[in-house]
């Protein structure tokens with residue numbers, strides 16, 4: 001199978017997880033309890049040896065094939081969406097390495113439950129938020145950007161009078177609004193929530 005097809009199929013596996021993952025984070029607008037309840041529900045599906053192995057293997061394959069494609073794509077990318085596809089892909093590859101090392105390290109080394117508190121501790125503590133805001137923000141935007149760029153290349157006919165380019169711009173706009181909404185949820189309730197002492201280790205407390 002060609003590298004591009006492998007990248008495409010592992011990307012689909014990851015995208016299904018990420019769609020639920022981001023919905024989970026969006027549920028934080030209703031508070032920490034709600035976020036944890038949704039995560040526990042979703043974990044029934046992804047926190048078992050079969051699904052998690054498939055997901056982590058897909059991420060590994062995505063990073064390796066993605067870096068190979070980035071190296072090739074750099075030479076031919078000229079339009080806005082071609083450039084968006086390769087640079088958002090590069091960012092996602094870097095993000096995956098850091099994010100999964102942090103999540104697996106939190107679980108296996110620090111023996112923490114990697115729940116809401118784990119996700120938002122750095123995001124809500126100065127000066128750690130100077131890193132975490134752009135780090136998470138760019139990850140969510142890159143996810144939408146990468147998909148919008150693929151959509152722009154693959155879709156041929158226009159839908160409801162919108163060309164593929166206009167549809168992809170719409171997806172980018174939606175991604176931006178969704179990112180703002182997500183950050184509102186992940187930071188808004190934090191002040192009124194008691195952070196368990198075990199998570200202090202993440203922000204030097």
Ligand code: HEM
Nearest residue numbers: 018021025043052055103114115118119120136139140143
């Ligand atoms: C606001 C942004 C994000 C936050 C706060 C966040 C936080 C977390 C947390 C707390 C976990 C652990 C989940 C658990 O223990 O059940 C996790 C896992 C994970 N996240 Fe994120 N995440 C964010 C964005 C993303 C994005 C944009 C992607 C991919 C494009 C992503 C990919 C993953 C993956 C693949 C896992 C591993 C799931 C597993 O095997 O348990 N995350 N994230």
